[in-house]
Amino acid sequence: MAGLELRQLRKSYGKVEVIKGVDLTIEHGEFVVFVGPSGCGKSTLLRMIAGLEDITGGELVIGDKVVNAVEPRDRGIAMVFQSYALYPHMTVYDNVGFGLKLARTPKEVRDQKIREAARILQMEHLLDRKPSQLSGGQRQRVAIGRAIVRQPEVFLFDEPLSNLDAALRVDMRMEISKLHSELDATMIYVTHDQVEAMTLADKIVVLDGGVVQQVGSPIELYKHPANLFVAGFIGSPKMNFVEVNADKIVGETVHVSGPDVVGVPVALPAGKVHPGDKLTLGVRPHDLVVAPSGAIVGRVGLVERLGNETIVNLELPSGASWLAVLDGDQALKRGESLALDVDPAKALLFDANGLAVAAG
Amino acid sequence: MKKRTSILGGAAAIAATFVVFVIPFIFIILMAFKDRQQSALRDFSLPTGFHFWENVVEVVKTRNWMMITAFINSSIITVVSVTLLVIFAAMVGYVLARRKTRWNGLIEFLVLAGLMVPPAVVPTIWLLQGLQLFGTLHGMILIEVAYNLPFSIILYRAFVATIPRDLDEAAIIDGARPLDVFFRIVLPLLWPVTVTNIVVQSVGIFNDFTNPLYYLPGNANATVQLTLYNFQSQFSTAYNLLFTNILLITIPPLLVFMFFNRQIVAGMTAGAVKG
Amino acid sequence: MSASTMAGSPNRAETRAIKRSPYPGWFFTPAAIIYSVLFLVPTFASLYFSLTRWTLFDSEFIGLENFAQFLREPFLIKGLINTVIYAAVTSGLKVVVGLLLAVMLTSQIVGRGYLRSVIFFPVLVSTVGVGITFTVLMHPTQGMINETLALFGIAGPGWLTDPNLALYSVALVDVWKGVGLATVIYIAGLVAIPQDYYEAARIDGATPWQNFWYVTLPLCRPATSTVITLSFIGGLRTFDLIWAMTKGGPGFASDTIASVIYKQYQAGFYGLSTAGNVVLFILIALLVVPLTMFLNRKQGHE
Ligand SMILES: Nc1ncnc2c1ncn2[C@@H]1O[C@H](COP(=O)(O)OP(=O)(O)O)[C@@H](O)[C@H]1O
Numbered sequence: 006m007a008g009l010e011l012r013q014l015r016k017s018y019g020k021v022e023v024i025k026g027v028d029l030t031i032e033h034g035e036f037v038v039f040v041g042p043s044g045c046g047k048s049t050l051l052r053m054i055a056g057l058e059d060i061t062g063g064e065l066v067i068g069d070k071v072v073n074a075v076e077p078r079d080r081g082i083a084m085v086f087q088s089y090a091l092y093p094h095m096t097v098y099d100n101v102g103f104g105l106k107l108a109r110t111p112k113e114v115r116d117q118k119i120r121e122a123a124r125i126l127q128m129e130h131l132l133d134r135k136p137s138q139l140s141g142g143q144r145q146r147v148a149i150g151r152a153i154v155r156q157p158e159v160f161l162f163d164e165p166l167s168n169l170d171a172a173l174r175v176d177m178r179m180e181i182s183k184l185h186s187e188l189d190a191t192m193i194y195v196t197h198d199q200v201e202a203m204t205l206a207d208k209i210v211v212l213d214g215g216v217v218q219q220v221g222s223p224i225e226l227y228k229h230p231a232n233l234f235v236a237g238f239i240g241s242p243k244m245n246f247v248e249v250n251a252d253k254i255v256g257e258t259v260h261v262s263g264p265d266v267v268g269v270p271v272a273l274p275a276g277k278v279h280p281g282d283k284l285t286l287g288v289r290p291h292d293l294v295v296a297p298s299g300a301i302v303g304r305v306g307l308v309e310r311l312g313n314e315t316i317v318n319l320e321l322p323s324g325a326s327w328l329a330v331l332d333g334d335q336a337l338k339r340g341e342s343l344a345l346d347v348d349p350a351k352a353l354l355f356d357a358n359g360l361a362v363a364a365g
Numbered sequence: 366m367k368k369r370t371s372i373l374g375g376a377a378a379i380a381a382t383f384v385v386f387v388i389p390f391i392f393i394i395l396m397a398f399k400d401r402q403q404s405a406l407r408d409f410s411l412p413t414g415f416h417f418w419e420n421v422v423e424v425v426k427t428r429n430w431m432m433i434t435a436f437i438n439s440s441i442i443t444v445v446s447v448t449l450l451v452i453f454a455a456m457v458g459y460v461l462a463r464r465k466t467r468w469n470g471l472i473e474f475l476v477l478a479g480l481m482v483p484p485a486v487v488p489t490i491w492l493l494q495g496l497q498l499f500g501t502l503h504g505m506i507l508i509e510v511a512y513n514l515p516f517s518i519i520l521y522r523a524f525v526a527t528i529p530r531d532l533d534e535a536a537i538i539d540g541a542r543p544l545d546v547f548f549r550i551v552l553p554l555l556w557p558v559t560v561t562n563i564v565v566q567s568v569g570i571f572n573d574f575t576n577p578l579y580y581l582p583g584n585a586n587a588t589v590q591l592t593l594y595n596f597q598s599q600f601s602t603a604y605n606l607l608f609t610n611i612l613l614i615t616i617p618p619l620l621v622f623m624f625f626n627r628q629i630v631a632g633m634t635a636g637a638v639k640g
Numbered sequence: 641m642s643a644s645t646m647a648g649s650p651n652r653a654e655t656r657a658i659k660r661s662p663y664p665g666w667f668f669t670p671a672a673i674i675y676s677v678l679f680l681v682p683t684f685a686s687l688y689f690s691l692t693r694w695t696l697f698d699s700e701f702i703g704l705e706n707f708a709q710f711l712r713e714p715f716l717i718k719g720l721i722n723t724v725i726y727a728a729v730t731s732g733l734k735v736v737v738g739l740l741l742a743v744m745l746t747s748q749i750v751g752r753g754y755l756r757s758v759i760f761f762p763v764l765v766s767t768v769g770v771g772i773t774f775t776v777l778m779h780p781t782q783g784m785i786n787e788t789l790a791l792f793g794i795a796g797p798g799w800l801t802d803p804n805l806a807l808y809s810v811a812l813v814d815v816w817k818g819v820g821l822a823t824v825i826y827i828a829g830l831v832a833i834p835q836d837y838y839e840a841a842r843i844d845g846a847t848p849w850q851n852f853w854y855v856t857l858p859l860c861r862p863a864t865s866t867v868i869t870l871s872f873i874g875g876l877r878t879f880d881l882i883w884a885m886t887k888g889g890p891g892f893a894s895d896t897i898a899s900v901i902y903k904q905y906q907a908g909f910y911g912l913s914t915a916g917n918v919v920l921f922i923l924i925a926l927l928v929v930p931l932t933m934f935l936n937r938k939q940g941h942e
């Protein structure tokens with residue numbers, strides 16, 4: 006059974022360190038998504054696992070073996086590339102069977118495996134075509150088929166859906182998810198799209214600047230982001246932030262105020278913050294509700310009325326702009342004043358270092 | 366209006382290029398059809414009889430069938446050296462394009478130097494003699510490979526850069542070893558530039574005069590370009606035979622031109638633009 | 641716990657092992673051996689042997705005597721000057737004629753396919769064959785060229801027999817044979833110029849001549865620098881055409897360094913011949929390196 010363990014994994018290109026000591030444990034059968042902004046090192050980390058990049062420091066364990074110096078073909082992995090990387094001069098059949106051929110698999114076994122993979126992916130009718138005769142979605146299937154026939158312990162995906170149009174992307178997302186439950190393999194999936202991460206993952210790894218920011222299930226990350234970066238990255242639309250100071254502490258509630266808000270209550274165990282502490286208040290747009298006596302008051306800017314919900318741009322006194330997603334249709338006018346409130350249990354606080362002041 | 370000028374201009378251009386570029390070839394053909402007496406006049410007259418076939422036979426038989434030997438020699442040199450060139454240059458161009466090391470600068474410098482620096486003739490002869498390769502087909506083949514490698518490497522390197530690296534990596538993940546990646550994935554995809562290389566280099570090597578002159582002396586080793594000196598002497602040149610000979614050795618490039626015109630042009634311009 | 645660390649320790653050693661690159665360095669080896677042995681070694685050897693009196697079996701070191709001789713003997717100096725003239729004339733003409741032909745061939749002219757083939761074909765024909773053919777055509781009294789000129793009452797010159805003309809006649813044939821390559825390089829350069837520039841120029845009311853001067857010429861500079869560099873180096877190294885047409889004659893009138901190298905080799909002056917090689921090498925370095933730098937720097941300013 007192949008879980009993975011990354012121990013202080015590092016990668017430098019010359020003097021530039023792009024992966025700065027990543028520790029991570031992946032259980033067998035997990036669907037893990039690496040997510041983060043472009044350039045944060047997701048692909049590099051994935052390629053280190055694949056064996057396409059040398060590891061500068063630390064240890065990589067697949068199954069129960071340190072594989073730092075093991076060739077990619079012996080790591081029990083398969084990879085699906087963003088560009089699909091289908092061999093243009095081979096038919097789909099040969100593309101899928103190339104790895105088996107290299108492994109000198111007998112012809113009949115090979116044929117059977119190729120057809121089995123084609124059946125799973127419903128592409129039996131494509132086997133005789135060349136990649137240039139396929140649509141984007143079909144190429145994607147072939148690329149996945151090529152991974153499946155190798156029966157790897159670990160599947161690696163590098164932004165596999167980013168070259169597809171939106172509708173197809175949703176279909177393929179479900180397909181990959183289905184594949185995961187059928188194949189009983191570990192999958193590591195790289196994306197910069199946090200929606201993809203939220204929908205696919207058992208476990209999300211948020212990366213920024215070559216450092217793991219947080220590891221957890223999608224809902225954990227959504228509800229309890231470890232720091233400002235994760236809070237801002239996970240969830241759409243983005244979380245609203247504002248600078249505040251702790252005012253007074255009443256039992257398990259902290260009241261915070263700042264140039265833009267006055268006396269917003271936040272639920273927090275006693276002793277975590279002290280009056281006068283500099284903090285950042287974070288509130289998700291969906292957690293804001295209209296309340297005439299609300300603590301957050303601003304001027305209405307752009308209003309998007311979608312029927313089932315209303316997206317409001319709120320300009321706070323200091324000029325900062327917040328977004329609120331309000332339930333139902335709200336007939337708001339540009340320029341009018343609007344007061345909002347937030348459930349104290351859903352408001353988040355971050356300390357001066359950007360770390361979450363944990364509610365748990 | 367515009368159309369008429371383009372037709373008039375076209376007609377003028379066709380006439381001018383006909384005189385400048387086509388007439389010399391017609392002259393060659395006419396001469397090859399004449400008998401010795403008429404050809405001695407060296408004018409643009411029509412042949413008085415059909416002597417082409419007897420000219421061909423005589424050219425071929427001259428000097429103990431030297432023409433046949435020469436065609437065989439030239440073919441061997443061309444085929445073998447182009448084969449080696451293609452494989453070795455593709456290997457260099459591939460690794461050069463894919464792998465960035467501190468040697469790349471030096472290698473690229475040597476490649477460019479090879480395009481510019483004239484070979485040092487006598488030291489090469491001295492060296493070939495030392496290696497027992499002077500005056501042998503083997504030696505000649507290796508010389509052609511050495512002298513033409515830089516151009517082929519440049520062609521290949523530029524083309525390898527257009528093949529996505531993802532393909533190599535997909536193959537590596539699929540279990541391909543370095544030789545598998547090169548021979549099963551990259552080399553097949555280099556086919557267009559390989560055709561270009563084959564065509565351009567075979568024409569060049571087949572037409573090479575200078576290097577066989579220096580490195581492959583002796584009638585037994587004659588190459589086709591050297592056969593041209595069979596019918597020239599200071600006093601009585603057999604012009605009909607001379608031009609028949611020219612015509613015969615022009616046939617291979619002509620065939621190549623008819624079948625591979627586009628690849629030649631592409632290759633020569635690509636190589637030139639990079640060089 | 642301890643079992644796992646025990647199992648881990650051999651693996652730890654494995655970590656140190658460097659994974660092999662998928663792009664093995666030994667791919668360079670066959671090419672490197674052939675190129676080094678047959679090209680680099682003789683090139684470096686020539687630096688030594690050019691300083692010797694040499695019979696191939698033994699050599700006597702004579703310092704710069706061979707080079708001194710090169711600068712002393714009028715016929716050797718003549719060869720040096722001829723080489724530069726030849727390279728300059730052929731590359732200059734190839735640029736001008738090649739560009740004009742390319743402009744013509746990229747316009748809407750009729751018969752483009754025919755014209756392109758006809759102009760390009762000589763590039764593929766044996767140089768010696770071309771040389772011999774033109775030697776016959778350029779014969780002063782019985783050559784077709786002068787016979788044709790005579791029909792118009794013009795007394796043609798002794799193309800290859802007049803010492804002042806021979807080199808230029810050969811250069812002309814070189815252009816005839818090589819201009820096709822210059823043309824296709826220019827065609828590749830011209831078709832790469834975005835049509836927008838011409839449209840913008842047309843909106844500005846440019847005449848065809850202004851179009852050529854202010855759009856075409858500057859934008860096909862990369863092609864120009866390629867043609868110049870290529871034909872200049874080729875010109876400096878030319879041997880086969882000169883040998884086929886004049887053998888450097890009449891006298892030494894059309895000798896170039898390359899033909900001098902051959903003549904000295906034939907005469908058994910191996911040291912002097914090798915010195916000729918070094919001179920040619922230095923000449924190429926001195927002329928071509930600044931030339932390419934100049935052409936490329938100008939390009940950077942565009
Ligand atoms: N071969 C390389 N040489 C130098 N820097 C590189 C190389 N490959 C990637 N990088 C750098 O490493 C960082 C991470 O890249 P990557 O892993 O591709 O990011 P992403 O998260 O978008 O997939 C980037 O800043 C990139 O510029």
Ligand SMILES: [Mg+2]
Nearest residue numbers: 047048049164
């Ligand atoms: Mg990436």
